[in-house]
Amino acid sequence: MVVTAVTDETPRVRTLQLAVDDWPGHRAGQHVDVRLTAEDGYQAERAYSIASAPGEPPAITVERLDDGEVSPYLTEEVRTSDRFEVRGPIGGYFVWRSESSDPLLLVGGGSGVVPLRAMLRHRARSASTARARLLYSSRSLADVIYRSELEQLANGVDVVFTLTREQPPSWSGYTRRVDTELLREVAWPAEHGALAYVCGPTSFVEAVAEGLVALGYPPARVKTERFGATGGR
Ligand SMILES: Cc1cc2nc3c(=O)[nH]c(=O)nc-3n(C[C@H](O)[C@H](O)[C@H](O)COP(=O)(O)OP(=O)(O)OC[C@H]3O[C@@H](n4cnc5c(N)ncnc54)[C@H](O)[C@@H]3O)c2cc1C
Secondary structure (H helix, E strand, O other): OEEEEEEEEEOOEEEEEEEOOOOOOOOEOOEEEEEEEOOOOOEEEEEEEEOOOOOOOOEEEEEOOOOOOOHHHHHHHOOOOOEOEEEEEEOOOOOEOOOOOOOEEEEEEHHHHHHHHHHHHHHHHOOOOOOEEEEEEEOOHHHOOOHHHHHOOOOOEEEEEEEOOOOOOOOOOEOOOOOHHHHHHHOOOHHHOOEEEEEEOHHHHHHHHHHHHHOOOOHHHEEEEEOOOOOOO
């Protein structure tokens, strides 16, 4: 695998576009495993969601955790033409298929927006007519990943931000963490038969999934992907 492009998304987040030999193609929502090997043979492996739509070259978007082992390397050291090992695509559960016409509810916290962005790009590229709504929780506007792309989405897609730590002076949007009340205001009503995809830190995902079930979503219609140990967004 070789890195073909590096894009800064926010001060802490980078997208790496990859060229993978014999890439079989991927589906929206799948991930890859990245394996790094140090000179002394020490290996570290982490999962990263695929940020691009099916049909586009695979890309990953990585948020730097300052005390992390792998993410500082991927966000600060890696340059175009660098190589590392990638295994995938992986996953068959957290996948959205463009043949589905059910209303689509995407709820992301922080870098949890990555696979949801792949779904929205897939939706646009496949000319799906499924109505889609993204609820995206970030610490601040500067932390919003893919901001200009998300703000330009139209054509049956609503994007709702909540900025939980810091807001611009003119901000009139949400400032709360995602809870049942916020979901009641933003999510499709349960009787619309929506399909929900929830992704982010573990505690975020659990709170959102419980909230959606409390609002009447059948658990089988709430697909979840947990990114990591910590919560606190
Ligand atoms: C299926 C899947 C898909 C993922 N997709 C993405 C993605 O698209 N983009 C992305 O940036 N990350 C993604 N992750 C998280 C990623 O795999 C790593 O956990 C993350 O990059 C941290 O790795 P690290 O080696 O830098 O930190 P580590 O050395 O593993 O951990 C450092 C510290 O951070 C804490 N920590 C670990 N993981 C997280 C986390 N996710 N959030 C907050 N704190 C954490 C640990 O408890 C520890 O204190 C995904 C995880 C899974 C399981």
